[in-house]
Amino acid sequence: MTAPPRIAVIGGGPAGLMCARVLQGHGFQPVVYDADAAVDARDPGGTLDLHADSGQIALEDAGLMAAFRTLARVEGQAKSRRDHHGTVLNEFVPAEGDEAAPEIDRGLLRTMLYEHLEPGTVRWGHKLLAATPVGGAVHRLEFANGAHAEADLVIGADGAWSAVRRVLTDAVPQYLGVQFFDARFDDVDTRHPEVAAIVGEGHMFSTDGAGRAVIVQRNSNGVVRGYVAFRAELDWHVAAGVDVTDREAVRSHLLKEFGEWSAIMRPLLTENDGDYVQRSFWALPAPLTWDHVPGLTLIGDAAHLMAPFGGHGTNLALLDGAELAHAIAKEDSLDDAVARYEAAMFPRSGQLAGSSNTALTRFFATTSPDAPHLPPDHAQEHEDYRTRAAEYRRLRAERDR
Structure with a gap:
């Protein structure tokens, strides 16, 4: 890349902020646009666990593991299962030193990522209306507040109802x-x-x-x-x-x-x-792919919205952001970087999205009430996270030689 590319990240959630953080570590100057008025303008939801084989790898790449550990709750990995009479059916208590999936509040994670960006990186109050090609791979961005910009690469990190995704595919979330x-x-x-x-x-x-x-x-x-x-x-x-x-x-x-x-x-x-907040579960078709469009790609929920069972959504979002940023730094062109990123993201997210959606459907099944509701082996789950993390690092080291 002979000139600094203009990179626009649409969405200031975990995926977009992580991508911007790692890009800045490589010397790029992305701009993040988000519809919210501020980082804490709305209720971000509850807690989530960051897995050793995905979310934690992204945090390491961003130099944020120490900051994460000051906010995370290792004890929050504990899990129990009860029947509707209150009888305990299954319990998991993490072993001493087990940090395969510590918990962190969503709001704390978002704020932590935001506070580790260069000042002025995020433009709050910018809701994207349209991304229109204007020649080559360049897109013109139009925002609801009247602002506009042009970018050589538009990264859609704008969640379930992504405006960027509409340019790439007709796929929409299904209830x-x-x-x-x-x-x-x-x-x-x-x-x-x-x-x-x-x-x-x-x-x-x-x-x-x-x-x-x-x-x-x-x-x-x-x-x-x-x-x-x-x-x-x-x-x-x-x-x-x-x-x-x-x-x-x-x-x-x-x-x-x-x-x-x-x-x-x-x-x-x-x-x-306080009041109840009504919500519902939605997911994109899985696996979801799209034909390459120069100057555009997706990360996080915009690319692979899935049911929350397994806790893979935010973990994949963080890994997406870090991997795309690394690809941009290592490849000779933005097009090659996007191709490298998507080649890895499509199969990984498709498999996990499909299994997560199936798990939710089975968990809430009204027939065959026994087998679908058996709890997972959380100790084995944590061991699997660690094993996959080691394998991921090994493969990445070989690829980057």
């Missing part, structure tokens, strides 16, 4: 048939000791084998996030006559829907602080 209410419990150990006892140090999953589940997760600062999930049509609340903005109406509905759940589990449904 997976599962709704959930996101709730939170504040100062949980003092104000909600019964919830604290159930969730423990990490996660608790519970299902009744009839398409209903409750998942609660420890976050930082004494907060637990809870997810009350069930199979339903998108407009279920209309047919049920439930105003989803009315906390008491939602509680009443959940008590009826989860009527067979025991008194031990009921506080997870009804004792939350």
